[in-house]
Amino acid sequence: MSSKRSLARRTAAALAAGAAALALTACGSGSADADGAAAGHNGHGASSAPSAAPSAPASAAGHNAADVAFAKGMIPHHRQAVEMADLAPSRAASQEVKKLAEEIKKAQDPEIRTLSGWLASWGEQPPAEGPADHSGHGGHGGGAAGMMTAQEMEGLKSASGKAFDTAFMELMVKHHEGAVAMARTEQTQGASTEAKAMAQAIITSQTAEIAHMQKLLGKG
Numbered sequence: 001m002s003s004k005r006s007l008a009r010r011t012a013a014a015l016a017a018g019a020a021a022l023a024l025t026a027c028g029s030g031s032a033d034a035d036g037a038a039a040g041h042n043g044h045g046a047s048s049a050p051s052a053a054p055s056a057p058a059s060a061a062g063h064n065a066a067d068v069a070f071a072k073g074m075i076p077h078h079r080q081a082v083e084m085a086d087l088a089p090s091r092a093a094s095q096e097v098k099k100l101a102e103e104i105k106k107a108q109d110p111e112i113r114t115l116s117g118w119l120a121s122w123g124e125q126p127p128a129e130g131p132a133d134h135s136g137h138g139g140h141g142g143g144a145a146g147m148m149t150a151q152e153m154e155g156l157k158s159a160s161g162k163a164f165d166t167a168f169m170e171l172m173v174k175h176h177e178g179a180v181a182m183a184r185t186e187q188t189q190g191a192s193t194e195a196k197a198m199a200q201a202i203i204t205s206q207t208a209e210i211a212h213m214q215k216l217l218g219k220g
Helices: 002-055 065-085 095-121 150-158 161-189 193-216
Strands: none
Touching: 065 095, 065 150, 065 161, 065 193, 095 161, 095 193, 150 161, 161 193
């Protein structure tokens, strides 16, 4: 009888030891899995942080002071060209001049909006609208970058017929030459791909218009 009880005690002890071992194994496995999962989350977090970091300075990249100067100088320059072009329908005698004025306005109005949008995206204020500053654009291509003086604008407004055609083209040639000079400065000093592309478009279109106007003036 005593031997049966002793055997029962040994069997119970062995079962208890086995259960304890299984419990420890399970705990160890669970701990390893938890650690592995934590390591995985930590790894994911670490890898996602650097991927987001480069985007932080992106909005501040891609342009420089020359791009800002180009936009701020070209906006009033274009506005004055549009102001000049607006006079042609009621004053010009030549259909060629009227067509040229229409093309100038059609090209430069959208560019004014684009340049203003760039300045806003760069955290800069576009030049205020209003009467054109006829003397404040020195440094953008030399002199006043072809900008008309207040006296020249008044003279153009008072002209009509062939006198208007001649004055308009002579002043617009000078105006375009200033814009081309400003655009060349942007191409050599600017950083914005978009602004430099616009500068090239201005050079191409306005150089062609200069040649056309000089031909109409008998100078080409």
